[in-house]
Amino acid sequence: MFKVDLNSDLGESFGSYTIGMDHAIIPFVSSVNIACGWHAGDPLVMAKTVKSAIENGTAIGAHPGYPDLMGFGRRNLAVTPAEVKAYTLYQLGALQAFVKAANGSLQHLKPHGAMYNMAATDAKLAQAIAEAVYEAAPEVILLGLANSEMITAGKAVGLRVAQEVFADRAYQANGTLVPRSQPGAVIHDPDEAIARVVTMVKKGEVTAITGEKVEMKADSICVHGDNPEAVEFVKKIKETLEKEGVTITAFKNFV
Template structure:
């Protein structure tokens, strides 16, 4: 029987400004990428989400990003290695403290937004993120873009890497994500999204935006929590997976 992890980016509300429906998503996903305050999230809100995840048995990971609240971490940046390594350590440490207070544990790291896309192919920034993770805890897994050079780079450095596919994002023929600035980059139809993910699990392949058929390794599927139909998309996907005999479970043991 096929198994897959279903993850979402949560804890991104800031003060009185809500972002997504974290409670509803925690009833659907098996892993939660929790904002660490650099691209989104505030301590009280993050702690609330972590407590809810712990109560539901949802695995949590540190969703580390560039120091970019205004741009929601989606603007390209070029910090020095000293800065980036320290920023990664700082964010993981912050979430570890909140997780301990909530009676749970941080199991993995998933870079956010522009940082995620940059380290997919930028060996220097990838090395910095890897170094930051290893400095805190080499047992932490790295969630990364399937097929990107960072996967082999992180594995060579001794990290466990979880390859991720995006349910609600369009792909370029080279396996990279279509820029959000382009039409069709974000998918919104729950039925279409569920069907393409079921095909991916069954065949290991997905259709790129130009119609090209590409291969993707995936141990986890992401549904973005900040899209308007996030809960409907995640719910439809979970229902389709269950109907197809796919077991949903967190990739990180002991979650």
């Protein structure tokens, strides 16, 4: 039987600004990645999002990013492994406090944006993130890009790892995501994206933007729900996977 997790990035509102449609997306995913206040989110939003996840029976993950609110954490920063480790510890500890206060449990940690993409190919940054998680919360699963340095680093330090694929993003031949700045980086046709998801889950492969077949293990699928069309897309992904005989469940149940 095929099993896969559906995850979404939530808790990205802050202050007077509302970002995303958390209330609409959370019933359709099995895990959520909650922003920890640096690239997005704030303490009140963190508390509210944790509470909502627990009420919906959705697994919770910390989603730390770079201290770059203006760039939404998507700009590469010149950071050292020591800095990335400290950033990860700081934000992991913050979300852990809200989860503990709500009598919940933390399933995983998934870096955000530029931190995620840089650590996918930089072994030293990946090791820094993995060490931070292992030293602060060794029971927490590290969620990272399939086949990336984060997966290697997580296994090396003794963490459970979950490998993530993306429903609406194009891949390069080396298994990394096509940068958003390049044409074709985002797949806008819902039917094409869903067909790719089914192939990744059931066949363990995806077609790169250059035509090559890339092998990858899909433990979790990242889906976005920041507009009404995206929410419908997530619902369709879930319905299609279930029709294909795939069980949707939090990855703590099978990795």
